[in-house]
Amino acid sequence: MKKNLIALAACSLSCLALVSCGGNASVKKIGILQFGTFEALTNAKTGFISALEEAGFKDGDKIKITISNPETDSATNKSMADTLASGMDLVYGIATPSATALKNSVDTTGRGIPVLFSAVTDPVGAKLVDSLDKPGHNVTGMSDLGPIKEEINLLKLFDNIDKVATLITGTEANSIYQEAIAKQVIADNGWSETAKTINNATEITAAVTSIPADVDALWIPTDDTIAANITAIKSANESRSTPLIVLGCDVGMIKGCVVGMGVDYTELGRQAGQQAVKILNGTAPADIPVGTGDKSLITINKTWATALGLSLPATLLATSGATII
Amino acid sequence: MLECVNLKKTFHLDNNPDNDKKALQGVSLTIHDNDFISVIGGNGSGKTTLLNLIAGVHSIDEGHLILDGVDITAVPEYQRAKWIGRVFQDPMQGTIASISLFENLVLASNRGKKVSPFKWALTKEKKAGFAELLRPLNLGLEDRLDAKIGTFSGGQRQSVTLLMATMSTPKLLLLDEHTAALDPKTAKTVMELTEKIVKANHIPTLMITHNMKDAIRYGNRLIMMNEGKIVFDCQDGEKEKLTIDDLIAKFTKNDASLEADGLF
Amino acid sequence: MSGYELQTFFLSPLTSGLIFALLALGVFIAYRVLDIADLSVEGIFPLVTVFSCFLLLRGWNPFLVVLLMMVIGVVAGIINACLSLYLKIPPLLSGIIMMAALFAIAIILVKLNNGQVNLDASTFTVFSWFSDLLLSWGLSKVWVNFLSPIVITAIFLGLSMGGIYFFFGTEMGLALRASGKNKQMAKANGINVKLMTIIGLAISSLLVALSATLYAQKNLTGSPQDGQGMIVLGLSTLFLGEAIIPHASFKMHLWATLGGSFVYWYIIQILFQFVPKSDTFLYLYKALLLVLVLAIPYLLQRYKKKRARRLVDEKEAKEHA
Numbered sequence: 001m002k003k004n005l006i007a008l009a010a011c012s013l014s015c016l017a018l019v020s021c022g023g024n025a026s027v028k029k030i031g032i033l034q035f036g037t038f039e040a041l042t043n044a045k046t047g048f049i050s051a052l053e054e055a056g057f058k059d060g061d062k063i064k065i066t067i068s069n070p071e072t073d074s075a076t077n078k079s080m081a082d083t084l085a086s087g088m089d090l091v092y093g094i095a096t097p098s099a100t101a102l103k104n105s106v107d108t109t110g111r112g113i114p115v116l117f118s119a120v121t122d123p124v125g126a127k128l129v130d131s132l133d134k135p136g137h138n139v140t141g142m143s144d145l146g147p148i149k150e151e152i153n154l155l156k157l158f159d160n161i162d163k164v165a166t167l168i169t170g171t172e173a174n175s176i177y178q179e180a181i182a183k184q185v186i187a188d189n190g191w192s193e194t195a196k197t198i199n200n201a202t203e204i205t206a207a208v209t210s211i212p213a214d215v216d217a218l219w220i221p222t223d224d225t226i227a228a229n230i231t232a233i234k235s236a237n238e239s240r241s242t243p244l245i246v247l248g249c250d251v252g253m254i255k256g257c258v259v260g261m262g263v264d265y266t267e268l269g270r271q272a273g274q275q276a277v278k279i280l281n282g283t284a285p286a287d288i289p290v291g292t293g294d295k296s297l298i299t300i301n302k303t304w305a306t307a308l309g310l311s312l313p314a315t316l317l318a319t320s321g322a323t324i325i
Numbered sequence: 326m327l328e329c330v331n332l333k334k335t336f337h338l339d340n341n342p343d344n345d346k347k348a349l350q351g352v353s354l355t356i357h358d359n360d361f362i363s364v365i366g367g368n369g370s371g372k373t374t375l376l377n378l379i380a381g382v383h384s385i386d387e388g389h390l391i392l393d394g395v396d397i398t399a400v401p402e403y404q405r406a407k408w409i410g411r412v413f414q415d416p417m418q419g420t421i422a423s424i425s426l427f428e429n430l431v432l433a434s435n436r437g438k439k440v441s442p443f444k445w446a447l448t449k450e451k452k453a454g455f456a457e458l459l460r461p462l463n464l465g466l467e468d469r470l471d472a473k474i475g476t477f478s479g480g481q482r483q484s485v486t487l488l489m490a491t492m493s494t495p496k497l498l499l500l501d502e503h504t505a506a507l508d509p510k511t512a513k514t515v516m517e518l519t520e521k522i523v524k525a526n527h528i529p530t531l532m533i534t535h536n537m538k539d540a541i542r543y544g545n546r547l548i549m550m551n552e553g554k555i556v557f558d559c560q561d562g563e564k565e566k567l568t569i570d571d572l573i574a575k576f577t578k579n580d581a582s583l584e585a586d587g588l589f
Numbered sequence: 590m591s592g593y594e595l596q597t598f599f600l601s602p603l604t605s606g607l608i609f610a611l612l613a614l615g616v617f618i619a620y621r622v623l624d625i626a627d628l629s630v631e632g633i634f635p636l637v638t639v640f641s642c643f644l645l646l647r648g649w650n651p652f653l654v655v656l657l658m659m660v661i662g663v664v665a666g667i668i669n670a671c672l673s674l675y676l677k678i679p680p681l682l683s684g685i686i687m688m689a690a691l692f693a694i695a696i697i698l699v700k701l702n703n704g705q706v707n708l709d710a711s712t713f714t715v716f717s718w719f720s721d722l723l724l725s726w727g728l729s730k731v732w733v734n735f736l737s738p739i740v741i742t743a744i745f746l747g748l749s750m751g752g753i754y755f756f757f758g759t760e761m762g763l764a765l766r767a768s769g770k771n772k773q774m775a776k777a778n779g780i781n782v783k784l785m786t787i788i789g790l791a792i793s794s795l796l797v798a799l800s801a802t803l804y805a806q807k808n809l810t811g812s813p814q815d816g817q818g819m820i821v822l823g824l825s826t827l828f829l830g831e832a833i834i835p836h837a838s839f840k841m842h843l844w845a846t847l848g849g850s851f852v853y854w855y856i857i858q859i860l861f862q863f864v865p866k867s868d869t870f871l872y873l874y875k876a877l878l879l880v881l882v883l884a885i886p887y888l889l890q891r892y893k894k895k896r897a898r899r900l901v902d903e904k905e906a907k908e909h910a
Contacts, residue, residue: 380777402776402777403775403776403779403780403781403782404779404781406776406777406778406779406780407779411777413773418771418773418774419774419777420774421767421770421771421774423770424766424767424770428763431760431763432763432764432767432775432778432780433778435760435764435778435779436778436779437779438779440759440760440761440763440764440780441759441760441761442756442759442760442761442762443759444759444760445758445759445760446758446759446760446762446763447758447763489778490777
């Protein structure tokens, strides 16, 4: 048994020795921590890298990018955050758990390197920044909080709206935060809410089909699990006796939504990348307010609505800037 | 003294009542303080079930168990262990192979007592005491107290189990074919040890055996069981006169199929 | 590598190793000592991390929180044991039921908090208490930030290991071990196996809860996803420990588990830092490396035996020649 331990120790020490220390000091090392493989998060990563490239920061040239993905395992997430925080010049965390871990790891090392985030719905509540306008420290980024109020208010254009259902994944803190907002908007409009929570993708179909027949609409937040399984929403809605008007906060989910309003994660990533460019060019993160993406992106899935037998009001279809598919 | 009053036990193998196994169909037996009873019978006659019922492994469907005047019918198995010592057929069952002889003996010494989470289990005094207990066995086990039981032979393990079962002089000793898995020489050694311990401590004993010679040679009483009932009970004076042929005759008289069990 | 990177390379896995050694000890007691496949670990862990942060955010004293979490662990263990002992629910299922129930409570807490329960650097935790102490003694902030988690966790771990070692050396501890190894023999020796199972699971769950609250207080965050893969982590650590020190006595088994935890986290660290493409193939590499580490002792043994055989054969051949 001692042999194994010694062998392991020797192995790791020689690995260390082999790693070339130093390297070009002017090449900035950028670390990306993506919490899991979900379309939204991957888009936020791609957008980030493209924005850097467009500004002249190409990977391998002026910058060196390291990408880590713990696949939603929180202990691995933390280990990776520690490693990135100790060796990078700038880090980018995609999704609240990764952004949180990076911020805390950077604080521990005391290096004060800039920390960017995206796909975080409530940066203030997550204690990443002091306020959206004045982040306060070395952390800033892009919030993916969609235009929940404006979107749910679109239902006012329809006749006879009475009940609205909401569906979230219980393990996603972002979704919990958004549902609280949606709940309030629904109540303000004098409608009643049917709240549904799932724990994983396999429960989507049961949740959607169990929504009572007299409910008019279903609102879904920017939720990684639901977004990744939007086809399940689509089939479940099609199998209902009375279809729901599905409102989604992520234009990427339009396959399974009648109206998709708000966040485009690739665009969100790009804007985070543009913030990174500013920082690389000398601006302090505390001087860069937290961005909230382009809220006016709105897509209407008329094809699917027609297939479902839903008639869309003319006023909705006439919304300026709307993409109708 | 143990009184078994009209014990009945049926095992339900599945939901079909035709497949029920009526293991004991009304067994009444009194075990006196000076009894060493050999129990014989064909497979399925109910011998092991009787032992298990007395030990508390299975619940009793009908009937009572009265130990020294106290009804213990509802007492759970681990509490009956206070009064009842057991040696199993499988040498692996009575001891724990992966811990030492010392630890096994400590477990046995705490039988019937409250185990404390504050008292250290393995003490020097206990070790010395056990060494003295093991010496008379002449197996050299007193020098192997720290060895794991898994390194002992079957005969050694059964001897140890025997010692453990009788350490605090139980009110009843149950032996379930405890030499059946041993070679003839070792079996003889263990049987002689059994007789020695039982006589020295005056322990009422119930011994199941398939060995006719042993059944006749050891003990003062012999019981034959068949189909969940006691069909023959031979005590004291008469038992000494029993021969193997007598037993064979009794067997065949009761059930022709028992010959096929290859008992002799 | 910079000084920071070296520091992280050596100290980060050390901290993780210490915290998860507590988890592994809890898993050890359930799986090895009691021989129960206890899945409730995946529910206890997230409930405790979320609940710890929830209370700390609201100003609770962190030491009180640690105590409360240990009590929650004990209660969870008792309920788990009773479900299988008295309601005849198979132990595997009762663990799953506990996991589901505790997980649901964790989600409710997150809802009450309106989102992920994150603490900020100023929150009073057991670690920040010690950090402030060290700072007042004059150590630099960076060293304090690294040493604080290690020292505090090492203290909790040391106390736990000492407690476990003492308890399992007592009469009750021996009876508990017997219950896990041979129920029939235990009952025949007067041991209340049901009670031993309850106490054993309570201790196991207490250790898991302790691990979880330290984890939450160190990482300043708690989330329902924290339970994912904890059983696999605990078992991997256990098996690694047993591969390093095979056929260990009870005492050595505790040290082996600790060793296994360190080995595991150092392997992970090496993977991140030196193996290319580790972000895509990480889980594959982890699996391969575990297979290697577990297979090597066995393969070494076989090689040794063959070599010994060969030497004996050669010797005999010489003698006959």
